Amino acid sequence: MGIFDRIKRAFTGEDQVVKEELKEKDTEIVFDKYDKGMEKTRKNFSERIADLFTSFREIDEDFYEDLEEAFIGADVGFNMTIALTDAIRDAIEEENVNRPEDVKRVVLEQMVSIYEKNETGSVAIKENPDGPTVILFVGVNGVGKTTSVGKIGYNLKQEGKKVIMTAGDTFRAGAIEQLNVWGERLDIPVVTGKANSDPASVVFDAVKQANEENYDYLLVDTAGRLQTKANLMEELAKMKRIIERENPNGVQEVFLVLDATTGQNALIQAKQFNEATEITGLVLTKLDGTAKGGVVLSIRYDLDIPVKYIGLGEQATDLQQFDPEQYMYNLVRDVIEDKQA
Numbered sequence: 001m002g003i004f005d006r007i008k009r010a011f012t013g014e015d016q017v018v019k020e021e022l023k024e025k026d027t028e029i030v031f032d033k034y035d036k037g038m039e040k041t042r043k044n045f046s047e048r049i050a051d052l053f054t055s056f057r058e059i060d061e062d063f064y065e066d067l068e069e070a071f072i073g074a075d076v077g078f079n080m081t082i083a084l085t086d087a088i089r090d091a092i093e094e095e096n097v098n099r100p101e102d103v104k105r106v107v108l109e110q111m112v113s114i115y116e117k118n119e120t121g122s123v124a125i126k127e128n129p130d131g132p133t134v135i136l137f138v139g140v141n142g143v144g145k146t147t148s149v150g151k152i153g154y155n156l157k158q159e160g161k162k163v164i165m166t167a168g169d170t171f172r173a174g175a176i177e178q179l180n181v182w183g184e185r186l187d188i189p190v191v192t193g194k195a196n197s198d199p200a201s202v203v204f205d206a207v208k209q210a211n212e213e214n215y216d217y218l219l220v221d222t223a224g225r226l227q228t229k230a231n232l233m234e235e236l237a238k239m240k241r242i243i244e245r246e247n248p249n250g251v252q253e254v255f256l257v258l259d260a261t262t263g264q265n266a267l268i269q270a271k272q273f274n275e276a277t278e279i280t281g282l283v284l285t286k287l288d289g290t291a292k293g294g295v296v297l298s299i300r301y302d303l304d305i306p307v308k309y310i311g312l313g314e315q316a317t318d319l320q321q322f323d324p325e326q327y328m329y330n331l332v333r334d335v336i337e338d339k340q341a
Contacts, residue, residue, distance in 0.1 A: 034326040037312025041293030045074045046334035049104070056100050059092060067107070075263045075291075077298025084114060108332050115297060115328060123308050123322050126280070130248035132164075132210040132218045136239065137283075138232075138273055139257035140224040144285035144311065146175050148257050149221045150182030151319035152283075152309065157188060161216040166191040166206035168199045168239065169223040179221055186316075199223065200238045207246040218247075236277045255308060257283045258299075263292035267299055274303060281308035283319075288312045296327060 048070040056063065064085055071081040087110040097103055127133045135152075139145040146169070153163045165188055169175040173195050183190035191209060193202035203220060210218040223235065236254075244250035256279045258266040266284070273279055287293050287310045296307055307322040 030320065030323070031326065033312045033318060033320055034323070034330045037288040037310075037318070037320075038293055038327070038330040040289070040291040041287065042330055042334055044291035045294060045331055048073050049107070049335050053100050053104060056103070059098055059103065064089060071294075075294035075298065077264060077267060077295065077302060080114070080298050080301035083301065084110060087114060104335065108335060111297075111332065112328055115300060115324065123281075123306055123324075125308070126252045128247070128249045128252050132207075132215045132247060133252045134207070134210075134218045134220065134243055134247055134250070135253040135255055136168075136220045136222055136236070136251055137255050137257055138222050138224065138236065138277065138279070139283075140269060141172070143224070143257050143259040145224060145257040146178045146182070146221050148255075148283045148285060148309070148311075148319060149179060149219045150186065151311075151316045153182070153188050153217075153219050154186050154316040155319065155321075156217050157186060162214065163217045163219065164189050164191065164206065164210050164213075164215045165219045166202055166221065167193070168203055168220045170195060170197050170199050170202060171223050175221060175223075199235060200242050203239050204242050204246065207243055211247065233276045253280045253308075254278060255281045255283050256305075257285060260284045260287040260293055260295060260311070261290040263290070263295050264298065266295050267302060270299055270303055270305070274305065279305050281306055283307075283309045283311075284322075285311035285319075288318070293331070 052066055052070045055066075067088065068081050068085050071084060072078065076084070088107055091106045091110055092103065095102075095106065097106060125133065125135070137145050137149050149165055153165055156163050165179060165183060167176040167179045167190060170193055176192050176195070180190050180192065182188070189209075191202060191206035193199075193205070199222065206218055206220065209215075220239070222239070223232070240251050254277060256270060256273050258269055260266060262269075270279070270282065282299060282305055284296060284299075284307055287296075296310070299305070299307065307324075309319050310322050310327070312318045312320055
C-alpha cells in the first residue's frame with residue numbers, strides 16, 4: 001500500500017490503524033524518531049494549513065492565493081507550490097467539493113500524489129559487487145558533511161559491514177581531526193594525509209587499503225569549496241579517475257550533504273553542486289532543528305535526485321535512511337488529526 005492510500009485511509013478515520021502499520025513496518029523506534037525529529041516542521045505546516053481554513057469562506061482566487069502563501073511559508077518551494085495549486089484546483093473542480101473538510105482532504109491527497117509521482121529514486125545504496133562500495137560525500141563547509149560520513153559509517157558497521165573512511169578534505173585540518181575522532185569513537189579506520197596535500201593521493205591510499213584488506217565500504221569526505229566551482233569539478237574528477245583506475249566499477253554513489261535549516265538555500269546548493277558533479281543521493285541534516293523540512297518536497301520535485309538519509313537528532317543513530325512514507329505521514333498527521341477532532 002502506497003503513501004497516497006494510507007493518507008486517504010487516515011483521512012477517513014483510520015489514523016490509528018495507519019500509525020500502527022507504520023510502526024510495524026519500520027519498528028516503533030524509527031516511527032518515534034520521525035515523530036520527534038519532524039515536530040517543528042509538522043507544527044509549521046499544520047499551523048499554516050489551520051490558518052488557511054480558519055478564514056475559509058469559499059473557493060475563489062483569494063483562497064488559491066492564500067494556499068500558495070501557505071505552501072511557500074512551509075518551504076515547499078515555488079515550483080512545487082505552483083504545481084500543487086494547479087493540481088488542487090483541478091481536483092476541486094472535478095470533484096465539485098466546497099466543504100472545508102473536503103477541500104482539506106483534496107489538498108493533502110494532491111500533495112502526496114505529486115510527491116509519489118516524483119519519488120522514483122531508490123533510497124538503498126548502490127553496492128559494488130566486485131570490490132569496496134565507494135561513496136563520495138560533497139557539500140559546503142558547515143552542513144555536517146564530516147559528521148554524516150561518521151554517522152553513515154556507524155550505520156553500515158551496525159549492519160555488519162566492514163567500513164573504512166578517508167579524509168579527502170585536506171585543506172581543513174579541522175575536518176581531518178573531526179573524522180579521526182569519529183574513527184576512534186566507532187573503531188573504524190581512517191586514512192589521512194598531510195594538511196594541504198593532494199586529496200587525490202589520499203584517496204589513492206584509501207582505495208588501495210580498502211581493496212587489499214577487503215573492506216565492504218569506503219566513505220570519502222571531500223572539500224566544500226563551491227565558490228570555486230571549476231576547482232571543485234577538477235578535484236572531484238581527479239578523485240573519480242583514480243578510484244575508477246584502482247577499484248572495479250569506480251564510484252557507486254556521490255552524496256550531497258545539505259543543511260535543512262537553510263530551507264530553500266539547500267535547494268540552490270543542490271542545483272549548483274549537481275552542475276559541478278553527478279549527484280546520486282542527498283543527505284539532509286538537522287531536520288529536527290528546523291521548521292523548514294518542507295524543503296524535502298521542493299528538492300524532490302525540482303531535482304531528479306533521491307533523498308537517501310535525513311538527520312533527526314544528534315546521536316549517531318539519528319541519521320536515518322529516508323523513508324518517504326514516514327516523512328509524508330508525519331508532515332500531514334496533525335492536519336489529519338485536527339480534521340478527525
